[in-house]
Amino acid sequence: MGVTQILFWVLSVVAILSAIMVVVSKSPIHSVLWLIMVFFAISGHYILLNAQFLAIVNLIVYAGAIMVLFLFVIMLMNLNADTEPQKNKWLKIAGVIAGGALLLVFVGALKNADLKNQIAQVNNGDIGLIHNLGIALFTDYVIPFEISSVLFLSAMVGAVVIGKKD
Amino acid sequence: MSKLVYLVPLFPLMGFLINGLFRKNLSKSLTGIIGCGTVLASFIVSLLIFSETRKEGFETVVVKLFDFINADKLHIPFSFQVDQLSILFLLIITGVGFLIHVYSTSYMQDEEGEHFARYFSYLNLFIFSMLILVLGANYVIMFIGWEGVGLCSYLLIGYWFKNIDYDNAAKKAFVMNRIGDLGFLIALFWMINTYGSVNFAEVFAKAPGTAIPILTGITLLLFVGATGKSAQIPLYTWLPDAMAGPTPVSALIHAATMVTAGIYMIARSNILYTLAPITQTVVAVIGLATAFFAATIALKQNDIKKVLAYSTVSQLGYMFLGLGVGAYTGAVFHVMTHAFFKALLFLGAGSVIHALHEQDIRKMGGLKKFMPVTHFTFLLGCFAIAGIPPFSGFFSKDEILAAAYAKNPIYFVVGLITALMTAFYMFRLYATAFLGNFRGTSEQQHHLHESPSAITIPLIILAILAVVGGFAGIPDVFAKNAHLLHHFLSPVFEKSERLKPVIEQSNSLELTLMAVSVFVELIGMLYAWNRFSKDPELGEPQGFGTVLANKWYVDELYDTIIVRPINALGKFFNDVFEKSIVDGLVNGIGRTIQYGSRQLRLLQSGQVGAYVLMMVLGIVILFVIQIILKK
C-alpha cells in the first residue's frame, strides 16, 4: 500500500465519520464544526487528485464563508442543544431506512458498471492546476462566468429584500 | 281481388292511427264515421274476395308482402293466406265488428271527445290485430296478431282506467293470456326445430312423417296457448272479470272474435291434431269439462253480463269439444252461429244497461213493456243459444253433439246435461230481466225507454242472422248435400277427413240424438220460463248455491297457490337481495371510496419533511424498477 492509498483511506474514513456526526449531533454548533471537518477531508481528496484550485476554493468558500454564515445565524438565534426540537422516533427510523435504501440501490446499480476498472488519476495530471483551469474558464466558459456575477447580484438583492424589517 | 287482401287489415290500421293521433281534435261524429267506415270498407273488400273464393277451382292464394325474418336457413315472410277458412273468419270479424262499431257510437255517447276517439282507435287496432291473426300464412304472423289482440283486450277492458278494479281485471286478462302465449311460443320454437319452417304449407306437408311424440308435444303446447286465449280450464278466470270493460267490447272481443282465436288456430292446424290423437282427447275432455263447469256457475250468477260471460266460456268448451272429436266443420260452424247470437245477447244486455244503469237482474224485471225491440231480439238470441230448432244454435250444437256421440257416448251425455243447463240459465236470465214486474226505482222507471236506432238496428240485424244462420249447415238427415258450410270448407279439412273420417251414423240414430237433445232443452227452457217469470230469485244464494255463486272458489284457489307464493318470493328478493346485497354493494363502493379518500387526504400534512421522505422513497423505487428492467 503506497502513501497515496493510505491517505485515501484515512481521508475517506474521516469524511464519513464526520458526516455521520453532523447528522447525529444534538447541538447545532457541534454539527457545524463537524461539517467543517468534512470539508477539510474533501479538500484533502481534491489535493490527492491534484485539483489544487478546487481544494483551495473549497476551503475558502465553503469552510471559510458559508460555514461562518451558518455560525452567525445559529448564534443569532441562540440555539442550544436543549431548545432543539426532536422528530418523532418512527420518522427518524424511516428517514434512516430511506437513506440506507438509497445507498443500497446506488451500490447495487453501480456495482456492475462498465467503468469498474477505470482509474482516476492521482497525484499527477495538469488539469487541476490554476493556470490551466483559469485559461479554460476565461476562454471556453467565459459566458457562464459572467452570468454567475449576475447570479450573485440577484442573490444579494434577494437576501437584503427578504431580510428587511418592515 | 285476392291479391288486394292486404287492404283488409290496412283500413282498420289507418282508422287506429287517425283516431288515435288526432283524438283531441276530431269531433265525435267524425270519429264514429272513421271508426265504422274503415271496418265497413274491410267488410266490402272481404265480400269481394269471398265471391271469388266461391268460384269453382279456387286455390289457396298466398300474398307475400315482405320478408320478415331472413336468417340463414330460417325464412319467415310476412304473407297473408287467402283460403276458405280465413275468408269465413274475415267476414265474421268485419261484419259483426262493423255492427258493433255502429252500436258503440250510441252506447259510448256519454264519453268525452278525447276518450271517445281513444275507444274507437283501440277498437280499430283490435280489428287490425284480429285480421292479422286470421290472415297470417305462418304461425309467426298469427302470433303477431295473437299478441295484438291480447294487448287490445287489456287496453279495452281497462278503458275506464280511473277505476282500480277495472285495471286489475285488465291486468288479470293480460297475464293469463301471456301464460298461454308461453305455450304457443314453445310450440313455435319446437316447430322450427322439427320442420325448419313455420309456414302453414310446409309444416302441414311435412306433418304426416313426424314422430308422434313430437307432434303430441307441439299440439299440446299450442292448445295451452288456446286455453289462455279462449278461456278454457285452467286459464278461464279472466273472462268473467273482463266484463269490467264496456259492453260492446265484451260483445266483440269476448264473444265473437278474440276468444275464437284459439278455435281458429286449431282448425287451421287440423292436420297436426288429427295426427296426434292423444292431444285430441285432451282437447275434447278439457272442452267438455269447461262447458259443464262454466254452465254450473252461470246457474247462480246475478249480474247480467257475468251470466253471459260464463255462457261464453261454456259455449267455447263446446267448440273445443267439436275440435277434439274431429268435427272441425262443426266447431267452425258453431263459431259462426255463436258470434251471431252471443254478440246479439251482449248488445241486448248493453241496451238494458244503458237504459237502467244497472246490471243486477234482481233489480230488473218487466222490461218487456218498456223496451220491446231489445226484448224481442234478446228472446231470439236465447232461443238460438238454447239450441231450439230452427234457430242457428240448434244446427251447430247438434252437429258437435252427434260427432261427440260417435266418438264416445259419455261425451254426448255430459254435453246433453250442459245443454239442459244452458237452456235453464239463459231463460232464467230472460225471465228475471224481461218478464214479471219492474223491480227498479221509480226514478229509473221514469227514464226507461227503448234505445236509439244506432243500438236497435244492429240488434235487429244480428237477430236475423241468429235465426237464419243455421241454414248454412243443414245436416244430411234433412237434405242431402245441403251443408253449404261443409262444402265450402272442405278443401281446408280434406286431409284430416281422409285420415280420420267422421263416422257416418245412421239417419235414425242421428234423428234420435237430435230429438233427445231438443226435448231436454225444451224442458229446461219451459221450466225456467215458468218458474222465474212468476217467482224470480231475488235473495242471496243458499247452501250449495253459494259455492256456485262464488265460482267454485277457483279464483281464491289460484290466489293461494300461485299469486301469494310469487308475491312472497318477490318480497323476499326485494328485502334480502335488493336491499342488502345489491344496494349494499353499490352503497358500499361509495362508502369505500369516501373512506379511502379521507385516508389519502391525511397524506397532505403540509409537512415538508414528509414530502421529502416520499420523494426519496419514490426515487428508490424508480431506481429499483430501472435495475430490474435492465436485467
Next chain:
Amino acid sequence: MPINYYIFLAVALFCIGVAGVLTRRNAIIVFMCVELMLNAVNLLLVAFSKMHHLALAKNDLNAGINGQIFVFFIMVVAAAEVSVGLAIIVMMYRNTHSVDVNFLNRLKH
C-alpha cells in the same frame, strides 16, 4: 485509484446527507445536510474528470477539465443559495420564534 472507490465514497456521503434531511427537524441542520450532499457530488465530479483526463490525455491536453469547471460553478451557486436560504430562515425565526420545520405546514391548505 479505481474509480469505484470514489463512487462509493461519494454515494455514501450523499446518502448520509439524505438521511440527515429526513431525520432532523431543525431547519438549519437540514440546510447543512443539503450542503453535504452537494459536496459529495462535487467530489465525484472531480474524480470523474481525472478519470477522463487519464483516458484521453493523449489526444487532448485539456480533456476532463469540464468536470472541474462544473464543480467551480456548483460552488458559486451553493454560495448564492446559502445566503438567500439563511435569509429566509432568519425571517421564519422572526415570525414564529422557532426553526422547527414542522411549523411550516401552511402547504396543508
